[in-house]
Amino acid sequence: MTTRCLVTGAGGQVGLDLIRVLRARGFDVHGSDIAPRPGPAQLDDDVPWHSLDVTDADAVESLFSKVRPHRVFHLAAILSARGEEVPQRTYHVNQTGTVNVLETCRKLEVERVIFTSTIAVFGPGLPELVPDDVPLQPTTMYGVTKVAGEMLGDYYWRRFGLDFRAVRFPGLISASLPGGGTSDYALFMYTDGVRLGHYEAFCRADTRIPLMYMPDGIRALVELSEAPRGSLRRSTYNIAAFSPTAEQIAASVSTAIPGVKITFAPDAHRQAILDSWPRVLDDDNARQDWGWQPEFTLDQMTEALVPKIRALIEQNPELFERDH
Ligand SMILES: NC(=O)c1ccc[n+]([C@@H]2O[C@H](COP(=O)([O-])OP(=O)(O)OC[C@H]3O[C@@H](n4cnc5c(N)ncnc54)[C@H](O)[C@@H]3O)[C@@H](O)[C@H]2O)c1
Numbered sequence: 001m002t003t004r005c006l007v008t009g010a011g012g013q014v015g016l017d018l019i020r021v022l023r024a025r026g027f028d029v030h031g032s033d034i035a036p037r038p039g040p041a042q043l044d045d046d047v048p049w050h051s052l053d054v055t056d057a058d059a060v061e062s063l064f065s066k067v068r069p070h071r072v073f074h075l076a077a078i079l080s081a082r083g084e085e086v087p088q089r090t091y092h093v094n095q096t097g098t099v100n101v102l103e104t105c106r107k108l109e110v111e112r113v114i115f116t117s118t119i120a121v122f123g124p125g126l127p128e129l130v131p132d133d134v135p136l137q138p139t140t141m142y143g144v145t146k147v148a149g150e151m152l153g154d155y156y157w158r159r160f161g162l163d164f165r166a167v168r169f170p171g172l173i174s175a176s177l178p179g180g181g182t183s184d185y186a187l188f189m190y191t192d193g194v195r196l197g198h199y200e201a202f203c204r205a206d207t208r209i210p211l212m213y214m215p216d217g218i219r220a221l222v223e224l225s226e227a228p229r230g231s232l233r234r235s236t237y238n239i240a241a242f243s244p245t246a247e248q249i250a251a252s253v254s255t256a257i258p259g260v261k262i263t264f265a266p267d268a269h270r271q272a273i274l275d276s277w278p279r280v281l282d283d284d285n286a287r288q289d290w291g292w293q294p295e296f297t298l299d300q301m302t303e304a305l306v307p308k309i310r311a312l313i314e315q316n317p318e319l320f321e322r323d324h
Contacts, residue, residue: 006069009076054097082180087141094145115166130278174214175308191320212241213301227290240281241294256306
């Protein structure tokens, strides 16, 4: 029998790439989002699409009862920077939404739930190399709700046997519109570099956070979802790829976009969030338990990303325009 997957928040940066990879692996994939169905350039016509607001418990239960997924990839969330604009809404979507999804999956005996956590669960005062288990003291509502999501998922696993698995993503970079995260400066170096030949980053040059090229992030989700449960010693795993300073990203960008001018004008609020995040993640547990390994280095990502961004901008010159 074909494994059926349901993705929440499927119209976002991660969801659209995840759907493509899951389908390529032969899964029957259903997308859902509060936002309308993406156009055919982003999503194949034959992917079933459902309108779903995860804060509506009845709607979650009704859709999941209809689709009857074996695996749920719960991505719906409001990200860190956007999340601080209306923290109350962020709480509702990220926290109530996650409880609704877990509760429905428990009731319907869904086989597996895969959750996307983040480095924003961490807070100030971290060691240079940050392992899975350190005190979690997030400074954003996004981080607070993701800590709660990790803990709720772990509770549902221990209390009800719901097979919950999560990765803590670093800042993810891909040739698509980012969802309002605080790591977006990295992508903007590429997109504004191609569009305009210059970019003024909202962080200091020495800012250093863990980053990852999207294909590695998607592969991590899929590999974790397929790992035998018996090999998993925990529910939530750090995963890492590379941790360049903002200045090192700028240097890498300039190898692919000669003459690009990248400057730094830190925004106090966003810099404070960045400074509270890990500089380097220790992902030893993921490597040991389910064989996690990143493929892309920063320079390999740059090489792959720049032609993709160029092609997208050629097709749609307004795509990466924004007011900040
Ligand atoms: N992109 C990153 O760098 C990054 C890093 C760490 C973790 N993550 C996590 O990965 C997941 C996906 O992130 P993304 O980058 O695709 O974000 P995104 O903002 O691009 O996508 C999130 C999607 O959730 C949808 N959504 C918002 N409110 C909803 C609601 N009430 N009901 C249903 N859907 C709703 C949005 O319409 C959007 O399509 C999130 O859980 C995020 O926290 C992302």
